Amino acid sequence: MSNSSAPHNQTLSRGSYSESSRVAEILRQETVGGFILLVATVLAVILANSPAADFYFGVRDAEVGAHVPGFHHLMMTVSEWAADGLLVVFFFLTGLELKKEFVVGDLHDPGKAIVPIAAAFGGVAVPALIFAAINFSNPSALHGWAIPTATDIAFAVAVISAVGTALPSALRIFLLTLAVVDDLIAIFIIAIFYTTGFKLTYLLLALIPIALFWLIAHKGETMFHLKPLASWLILLPLGIVTWALFLESGIHATISGVILGFCVPVVYNKKSRAADAPAGLAEVLEHRLRPLSTGFCVPVFAFFSAGVAMGGFSGLAKALTDSVALGIMLGLVLGKTVGITLTTWLVTRFRKANLDPDIAWVDVIGLAMTAGIGFTVSLLVAELSFGPGSEHTENAKIAILVGSVSAAILGSLVLSRRNKHYKELTEKESLDSDEDGIPDVFTDNGSRLGGGAKRAD
Template sequence: MSSSPASPQPTNSTLSRGSYAESTRISEILRKESLGGFVLLGATILAIVFSNTPARDLYFGVRDFELGFNVPFFHHLMMTVSQWAADGLLVVFFFLTGLELKKEFVIGDLRDPGRAIVPIAAAFGGAALPAIIYFAINASQPEAVHGWAIPAATDIAFAVAVITAVGSYIPAALRTFLLTLAVVDDLIAIFIIAIFYTNSFKPWYLIAAIIPILLYIWFAYKKEKLFHEKPWTAWAILLPLGLITWALFLESGIHATISGVVLGFCVPVKYTEQARKADAWAGLAEVLEHRLRPLSTLICVPIFAFFSAGVYIGGWNGLSTALTDSVALGIMFGLVFGKTIGITLTTWLVTRLRNANLDPDIKWVDVISMAVTAGIGFTVSLLVAELSFETGSHHTENAKVGILVGSVTAAVVGGFLLSLRNKHYKNVELRESLDENADGVPDVFSDDSGRR
């Protein structure tokens, strides 16, 4: 079987192939997130089953059971099980989100502004248009309109699971595009939560949080050698500081998950492909991600989903009532149409403004397929739904139905389109261009000068 040369790349191309080191790193993240996506799906199915069978009283009883601690000056440590999942366990997910964002901009290919602008702009477009659609549908209802940010986020684990299931031949640049878009998307949602969904702000607690954060930074940067030689010291020092920071954020009125993002940005990022080849210590960021990602994807996020996705539908009549509610309609239209149009249109505008073309290996139908798949909004959407409405509001339950139906629709349509594109790339035998050099690096990751 002969090997065909890699397609020539234009001087100014969008969604072009990244470096080999970046491709390897992204592939590893996708592999881990894909497993988490399937576990998350199982937890969601269980939640829907338990909340719509005779076991629902037990399910809702456990979900609403209160437990916690009475600590002086800390008045929010007594919460329901579902609140502990949302305000506590989900912090691990947002910590990894902050850490991944920092890695992207410090050692990833996105440290190049020219490469970063496309997924960043697409993320903003993919967050803005769904919010606008939701607002337009619910503008006449003051209470319902408060949920405008629900369809803004993309669920990384579910989206990656879809790509893993049907897109084994999809180009790496598209996978990187979707992953980066989803991470930036989450960051946008985090800022929205911090600014628009903060109640009874207490600045003194936030000011007090500066002390453990500064100590966290000092230990993270100055004691990396200690953490390498004695790994348990990272848990003994950084974990308590992180817990104190989390508790202070919780009391301040800013959603506690924001503390995870802040601490993620405080971890030093030094890992390079040269360190991997030399079998050197990867650095604190790489070690923390390696240890915490399984905890996040296999335990923390699925538990949150289990206690958040459960909604009593009440048969076909209840389902039809929920789906005709303006809140559910705004979410479904936002996720399915808003995400697709917003991401695709923004990507097109950026390429036109930069006088660029798509990489020759990628077509616009690929971008559309990824944009549809990005309409899978789940983890952060459920979190925002619970923050948007008063406790016990029927809008919360209808919002969850809208999130589930909209996400499933995006997954099915996106998966179908990706499967068609996957067949195309398989038929043209894209892998023929991946002949390895003597150093084990595929030719497509080298230019004429041998750069990788």
């Protein structure tokens, strides 16, 4: 527990009660979605290695879409639609949630935000260095250096939802921020080192619907007298156009979801927001899209992305002996853990800050292990690195699956034990609350001040 001599400058502090309550509500909503996601992943692996494999791969690789003048990427396979289309909804909600944290949440303080952002860079650099060290003598294999650098937000949050329901909101926000920054870094890596055929014209054209999206989102209520529901009906087609233009530009389409999420306002004019006023646009969009994301979009994506033919135990053993596979697995499991934990420690030391007294370094290690789930973007980078038909491609996919599962298991083991600790702590604190229903631990009159120092008697 904390003590009276705890330093004022703290990292991963408890934060506000309203923030803790909001994050806890999101966790409850995502628990069912996380379970569906894991079931979809397991089912995909089973089907891909069963007599029904031909049917599974036939559906996954079937091309559907439409021919639209000026757009050449709207005819895609089912798996591509799931990855480049459905997953945008999840990234939109991620961008929206992160903006809330940076604007009105506990991460509006740059001193708090710098820690997960720096940790994300460390979690990218160390896995890349490990992969490069193992494959340095093989130029063709070295091209896949970026494969283990990504963290899959959907799976990482699913693990937290399943085993970390009582973890402090600061830890969950830390992982969420880290994962988003990590994926953004990975997308920039793809754009710089892997993307071919980049078309600046489409990216510039995308600025038009983005600007209109921002205008309607910010001024729709005051300038055009639009209710949140009416605004949503206008914003949806603008979002689709933005997504299509990003897809054509060569930039990974999911980044459009993050950008549009950041275009939605989370602070409103106080004069127009009476106490009994309806929910704002951010709340309306989140309420309508979160069930769609957690219950359909992300599980469908996982189902069509997770199916990898193992080739039996002999094929699995052969694949995992490839230097590319070794680099990926060690990068995801070891590199992420070391990179994130070490960077977090260095940042706190340079800032002369300590972790919140109720948070231990084992919590950071558990989150760092969970960040080794590098499924989505890692699979994409594997395809771009070696291309279909390469001897490294399937080996890389198997390594991504094995490494991600290993990271999920290790992270779950650590965080589940810590979750039990925090659950007991929360139950104890719930008994110590004022008449307002807010535990004293979140108030200046309780046992803790501000970010976490225990009151001196």
